[in-house]
Amino acid sequence: MSTGYVYDPVFLKHDLRGHPENAQRLVRVTRLLEETGTLARLTAVQARDVSADELAWNHTPDYVAQVRSVAERGGGHLDLDTYVGVDSYAAASKAAGGLIDLAAAVLEGRLDNGFGLVRPPGHHALRGRGMGFCLFNNVALAAYAALEAHGLERVLIVDFDVHHGNGTQDSFDEDPRVLYFSTHQYPHYPGTGHWQEIGRGEGQGTTANVPLPHGVGDAGFSLIFEDFLWLLAERYRPQLILVSAGYDAHWADPLAGIQLSVTGYAQLARSLKSLAEALCDGRIVFTLEGGYNLDVLAYGVLNTFKVLLGDGEIVDPLGPAPRREQPVDDLVEHLKGVHRLV
Numbered sequence: 480m481s482t483g484y485v486y487d488p489v490f491l492k493h494d495l496r497g498h499p500e501n502a503q504r505l506v507r508v509t510r511l512l513e514e515t516g517t518l519a520r521l522t523a524v525q526a527r528d529v530s531a532d533e534l535a536w537n538h539t540p541d542y543v544a545q546v547r548s549v550a551e552r553g554g555g556h557l558d559l560d561t562y563v564g565v566d567s568y569a570a571a572s573k574a575a576g577g578l579i580d581l582a583a584a585v586l587e588g589r590l591d592n593g594f595g596l597v598r599p600p601g602h603h604a605l606r607g608r609g610m611g612f613c614l615f616n617n618v619a620l621a622a623y624a625a626l627e628a629h630g631l632e633r634v635l636i637v638d639f640d641v642h643h644g645n646g647t648q649d650s651f652d653e654d655p656r657v658l659y660f661s662t663h664q665y666p667h668y669p670g671t672g673h674w675q676e677i678g679r680g681e682g683q684g685t686t687a688n689v690p691l692p693h694g695v696g697d698a699g700f701s702l703i704f705e706d707f708l709w710l711l712a713e714r715y716r717p718q719l720i721l722v723s724a725g726y727d728a729h730w731a732d733p734l735a736g737i738q739l740s741v742t743g744y745a746q747l748a749r750s751l752k753s754l755a756e757a758l759c760d761g762r763i764v765f766t767l768e769g770g771y772n773l774d775v776l777a778y779g780v781l782n783t784f785k786v787l788l789g790d791g792e793i794v795d796p797l798g799p800a801p802r803r804e805q806p807v808d809d810l811v812e813h814l815k816g817v818h819r820l821v
Contacts (some may be wrong), residue, residue, distance in 0.1 A: 480785045483584055483593035484518075485577035487526035492566035499734065499771045500612040505697055506597055508767075511777040515794075517784050524584055524593065526577030528569075529620065533579060536623035537616055539607040546571065546789050557609040559701055563642040571632040578617045579624040582764045586629050586719060592752070592787045594724070594780070595766040602644030602723045602768050603669060611642065611669055618723050618766050619650040624720050626656050635660065635717035637708065639700075639747055640725025640768040643672030643688070647723065652756040653682040658715045660708055662700065664728070665690030674814060687711055687818060689810070693736040697743030698803030700728075704750045707811050710820045712754055720755045720763040726770030726779035730800035734771050738800035744779045745793045748786040763787075776816055 486509065494502040499819040512518040534543050549555045550568035557563060574597035601618055603611030618636055625631045635658045636651075638644040643663040649673065651657035655678075663672050678686040690705055712720075726744060728737035739747075748765075755763035765783060772778035774797060782793050815821045 481522060481591045482784065483522045483524045483581055484525050484579045484596055485526050486596045487557065487573050487577065489566060489570045489573055493563065493564055493599050495562045498562060499622070500599065503773060504770065504776055505596060506778045507773040508596060508780045511781050512784065515781060517781060520788060521784070522590060524581045526573040527580060528572045529576035529579065529615070531622065533620060534575070536627060537606060537619045542559050542607040546609065555570065561609050561612055561614070563614070567599065567614065572744065574601070575596060575615045575617050575620045578621045578764070578766050582621045582719065582721065583629065585762050585764055586625060586754045591761055593764045594784060594787065595764065596780070597767055600768045601766070602638060602640060602647045604646040605649055613646065616650060618721050619647050621721055621764065621766070622651070622657055630647040632656060633658070633715060633717045635712055635715060635720045636723065637720060637751060638662070638723035639682035639728065640723055640727040640733070640736050642725065642769060644723055645669050647669040648672070648676065648686055649773055651682060652678055652686060653680040654680050655685050658685045658687070658711065658717065660687045660688040660711065662691060662703060664693065664737050667735060667772070674817060677817065686816065687814070691737060691807065692805055694738055694780070694802065694805035695807055696730070696738035696800050697740055699804060699807040700739060700743055701746060701805060702811055704747060704764060707814055707820070708727045709754060710815070711818060713756060716758060718759050718762070720751060720759060722751060722763065722765040723768045724765045724783065725768035726776045729772060729775040729779070730802070731772045731775055731797055732770065738802060738804050740799050741775065741778045741782060741795040741797055742793055745782040745786060748783045752786055
């Protein structure tokens with residue numbers, strides 16, 4: 480398999496000591512990829528600045544100017560959680576532009592699949608507001624590029640971050656060209672993502688939220704993906720799959736209470752890769768979102784690359800969740816009824 484990645488040193492310059500979303504997240508990931516020889520097997524796609532026209536697909540000019548202005552003034556906060564440093568605008572610009580180009584390389588057949596090792600993350604960013612550690616919505620911009628610049632008609636976005644991607648959902652809430660699927664702890668930050676949120680207007684039915692109680696783990700996620708997501712995707716027939724990959728649903732992550740293991744994350748990647756092979760010629764691109772235990776994050780990303788490369792071996796030094804997980808059988812059956820899959 481030909482697997483690409485996007486990385487740029489400017490992503491490390493977006494940093495705030497003591498903040499959970501800091502540069503050490505990506506330092507730890509890239510170090511493990513280098514130590515295991517994985518990075519040498521990948522094809523680099525250069526990160527480039529996103530254009531004003533591309534940003535306008537998903538963000539208002541006033542908001543873009545605000546982020547740039549705060550950076551130029553020496554930094555500050557957009558809210559209590561979301562910081563902007565001197566180099567944050569440059570990092571966010573290259574994160575978005577790089578992911579757009581990585582998806583383009585997959586769509587044009589130059590790569591089989593890929594993973595954007597980008598920061599800052601994006602799935603909470605609204606059209607006119609940054610929040611939840613996010614500045615520009617990378618995955619939404621990549622989806623718009625696939626639709627507007629490459630002529631696609633249907634894109635599936637799968638978001639397995641432990642926090643609901645409210646920004647991404649808002650971007651496509653009324654747009655049937657994107658099926659947005661999210662698994663997330665609920666109720667939890669940012670408080671959105673109820674199962675009743677299924678899209679509006681022409682987009683009704685193309686948002687599928689899976690709000691999870693505390694304690695759901697590997698078996699529950701496997702059931703959700705195999706017995707719900709696959710049915711949705713087979714009906715929708717996407718031409719590209721984009722994945723907001725957050726590794727904060729792991730049992731050892733400090734910011735939430737879901738019980739995935741590193742092995743469970745690898746199984747999600749396998750399921751999504753198989754889904755892409757079945758429905759859209761294998762065209763799938765991951766992008767980094769959350770994940771705040773550095774070992775979990777590094778091994779989660781490593782194993783995702785192993786899956787994309789076609790490796791069979793999975794490395795999970797943390798092991799299974801220490802607590803019994805909560806079942807989700809009733810939730811899955813309910814959601815299948817909501818989305819008319821039964």
